[in-house]
Amino acid sequence: MTIAQKKLITMAHGAGGSQMGRLIKDTILANLGGSASLPEVEIALEELDDSAAVGGVVFSTDSYVVKPLFFPGGDIGSLAVAGTVNDISMVGADAAAISCALMLEEGFPIEELERILKSMSETSKLAGVPVVTGDTKVVERGALDGMFINTSGIGFGGESLQKNIDVVKEYREFEENWIKDSNVRDGDTIIVSGTMGDHGVTILSTREGYGFESEVQSDIYPLNKMISSALEEGGIVAMKDPTRGGLANTLNEWSEKSKVGILIREEHIPLTEGVVSACEMLGIDPLAIGNEGKVTIAVVREKAEDVLESLCKTDPGKKAAIIGEARSDIRGVVMETVMGGKRIVDMPAGDPVPRIC
Numbered sequence: 001m002t003i004a005q006k007k008l009i010t011m012a013h014g015a016g017g018s019q020m021g022r023l024i025k026d027t028i029l030a031n032l033g034g035s036a037s038l039p040e041v042e043i044a045l046e047e048l049d050d051s052a053a054v055g056g057v058v059f060s061t062d063s064y065v066v067k068p069l070f071f072p073g074g075d076i077g078s079l080a081v082a083g084t085v086n087d088i089s090m091v092g093a094d095a096a097a098i099s100c101a102l103m104l105e106e107g108f109p110i111e112e113l114e115r116i117l118k119s120m121s122e123t124s125k126l127a128g129v130p131v132v133t134g135d136t137k138v139v140e141r142g143a144l145d146g147m148f149i150n151t152s153g154i155g156f157g158g159e160s161l162q163k164n165i166d167v168v169k170e171y172r173e174f175e176e177n178w179i180k181d182s183n184v185r186d187g188d189t190i191i192v193s194g195t196m197g198d199h200g201v202t203i204l205s206t207r208e209g210y211g212f213e214s215e216v217q218s219d220i221y222p223l224n225k226m227i228s229s230a231l232e233e234g235g236i237v238a239m240k241d242p243t244r245g246g247l248a249n250t251l252n253e254w255s256e257k258s259k260v261g262i263l264i265r266e267e268h269i270p271l272t273e274g275v276v277s278a279c280e281m282l283g284i285d286p287l288a289i290g291n292e293g294k295v296t297i298a299v300v301r302e303k304a305e306d307v308l309e310s311l312c313k314t315d316p317g318k319k320a321a322i323i324g325e326a327r328s329d330i331r332g333v334v335m336e337t338v339m340g341g342k343r344i345v346d347m348p349a350g351d352p353v354p355r356i357c
């Protein structure tokens with residue numbers, strides 16, 4: 001086989017969206033899958049949810065390769081803590097502890113490392129989730145770009161999850177023990193916890209020097225406390241943090257896994273002016289750009305206003321909004337535009353901004 005015929009990894013394979021989805025299904029799951037049949041596995045690798053669940057323990061892992069390491073609103077350290085805490089929260093679990101594995105390039109300034117570790121510590125305190133184990137590796141100059149971090153986390157289903165599920169059962173049959181992407185049903189209300197696209201636009205603008213970084217900043221935030229209060233209200237069936245591939249990716253994943261259509265209304269999607277003008281200038285879709293402090297929630301219709309109110313009372317959820325609903329009479333994800341038309345919101349091929357997390 002010549003080099004031209006060899007299939008090679010491209011940036012799109014790591015960008016969330018359809019290309020990455022194919023790599024995961026055809027190459028990764030084909031080799032590492034198979035845990036779904038084990039009796040102790042409650043959320044399996046194949047479900048490609050934000051976390052796994054095994055014998056009552058919720059487990060999630062994520063590596064952080066963001067470029068640059070520091071940007072308005074955060075850095076690789078705050079991102080590495082919030083990102084993993086949030087993934088554990090998405091299935092309804094209370095995050096209990098995380099790990100921190102550092103991969104450092106020879107020559108990396110210790111002063112910058114300390115700044116990043118302080119930021120990790122602050123975010124961990126804000127979340128109330130301690131770092132309890134870790135690992136440190138150093139590689140020779142050029143073998144990686146400054147530093148990468150891996151964090152993994154564990155959590156458990158608590159009282160707020162149980163209360164939430166009890167409320168769901170008042171309105172419909174519900175057999176699940178966890179909040180999953182496959183639980184969305186016709187009539188469920190779709191909520192986002194705030195403005196879309198801030199993190200991705202901040203990273204892109206900081207990296208490329210477009211100048212929007214004075215108007216936008218990353219939304220990095222650990223959402224576990226906000227989500228716990230929302231679960232207390234109850235009625236939530238699915239949650240997902242719209243990271244790589246943004247809202248477009250999240251809603252398409254729900255539609256596919258839950259086998260239901262989703263209708264959203266453009267005028268109700270919260271966006272900051274900075275993100276709107278950056279996206280217009282750069283010709284990118286704010287719905288396909290990653291967020292790091294937001295959650296998309298599907299909730300039974302009868303509890304939507306209560307959950308919205310609960311989100312709006314918190315700092316990271318102040319701008320939460322109902323953006324649409326699940327519909328069995330449509331296929332895929334459709335948006336009613338501000339102009340009054342309808343357009344299909346496709347699964348993005350990948351996030352237009354590489355290395356945002």
Ligand code: MG
Nearest residue numbers: 050087241243
């Ligand atoms: Mg996630």
